[in-house]
Amino acid sequence: MNDSDKIRLLRDMIFYRRFEDRCFEAYVERKIGGFLHLYSGQEAVATGVLEMANVGVGEKGDYVITGYRDHVHALKAGAPAREIMAELYGKETGSSRGRGGSMHIFDPTANFMGGYALVGQPFPLAAGLALGCKHKKTNQIAICFLGDGANNQGTFHETLNMASVWNLPVLFVCENNGYAIGTHIDRSTAQTDQYKRVDTAYNIKSSQHDGMDIDIVMEEAKKAVDYVRNEQKPYFIEFMTYRYRGHSMSDAKGYRTKEEEAEWEKRDPIKILSDRLIKSGALKQADIKKMENEIHDEIENDVIKFAEESPEPDVADLNKYVLDDNPDPRWIGPLK
Ligand SMILES: Cc1ncc(C[n+]2csc(CCOP(=O)(O)OP(=O)(O)O)c2C)c(N)n1
Numbered sequence: 001m002n003d004s005d006k007i008r009l010l011r012d013m014i015f016y017r018r019f020e021d022r023c024f025e026a027y028v029e030r031k032i033g034g035f036l037h038l039y040s041g042q043e044a045v046a047t048g049v050l051e052m053a054n055v056g057v058g059e060k061g062d063y064v065i066t067g068y069r070d071h072v073h074a075l076k077a078g079a080p081a082r083e084i085m086a087e088l089y090g091k092e093t094g095s096s097r098g099r100g101g102s103m104h105i106f107d108p109t110a111n112f113m114g115g116y117a118l119v120g121q122p123f124p125l126a127a128g129l130a131l132g133c134k135h136k137k138t139n140q141i142a143i144c145f146l147g148d149g150a151n152n153q154g155t156f157h158e159t160l161n162m163a164s165v166w167n168l169p170v171l172f173v174c175e176n177n178g179y180a181i182g183t184h185i186d187r188s189t190a191q192t193d194q195y196k197r198v199d200t201a202y203n204i205k206s207s208q209h210d211g212m213d214i215d216i217v218m219e220e221a222k223k224a225v226d227y228v229r230n231e232q233k234p235y236f237i238e239f240m241t242y243r244y245r246g247h248s249m250s251d252a253k254g255y256r257t258k259e260e261e262a263e264w265e266k267r268d269p270i271k272i273l274s275d276r277l278i279k280s281g282a283l284k285q286a287d288i289k290k291m292e293n294e295i296h297d298e299i300e301n302d303v304i305k306f307a308e309e310s311p312e313p314d315v316a317d318l319n320k321y322v323l324d325d326n327p328d329p330r331w332i333g334p335l336k
């Protein structure tokens, strides 16, 4: 990968960090309501993995699916930032027409299949997407991102077993940030190395890597993506990472220490890549400052402006996207 690609990736990650910081601010201003789970600290995982996949090419590309911490995955998959922000604002122009909110970003034109509130829900859906790819022989794969906590759900075990038995082209990406809400992984999970839970039990190849260094993420993700596509088999890749903010906006982080946070922040994914690019002479500190300013302006003058100025959904449309011609007689139809 050449310097200009690395600079583009740095720009992506700075954009994602600022996007999320701006979400935080808009939430405090009560412009955004409901649940809001931010991804700051974990950017190298979604950015690096999806850089190695076939995304941003519309419906011929790979499928991407994840849980509720979903903004950055959707952005990197190619969903427009404006529409994601408008969704968070509950506006009609949002990616789910303002009906879904933060946890339910969905963009079929980017093959971004959501955005799910229920922990573990995307596992079987990812297997279904992969089964479709296999049947249609399209050479697409499904990429399922989920947290460490999700691996204690029944859906994880059921899906990994089926994916292995049926040789489904699905890449499971475990974002191990050490916590499920306020519960440290040591208190919830017998085998804390997630990749060890799948190789023997489900006969799926698996590995564990640093998730803070995007160069490592890309190198390992490339091998995993190629394996899934070429062998038509699942792979489970685990990245060790950290979320800087609380689980959601209502979390004061009382369960962890400032020292622990500071240790992880030393290995910030944006810092690692920018230091490397400065050291190699590809960028100067002033170039990064300029990039940050441009991103700041783009988010204010385009993304936020679009969300603020977009209309609210019309109350008359309350039932518009609710199934209302379901032939099942038990279906009572839309509320009158
Ligand atoms: C089926 C279900 N059970 C419980 C919850 C409540 N809940 C929301 S997030 C979460 C923890 C998930 O942790 P992890 O998978 O590690 O993801 P992270 O938040 O760390 O990204 C739980 C238990 C839920 N949303 N869905």
Ligand SMILES: [Mg+2]
Pocket: 147, 148, 149, 175, 176, 177, 178, 179, 180, 181
């Ligand atoms: Mg977690």
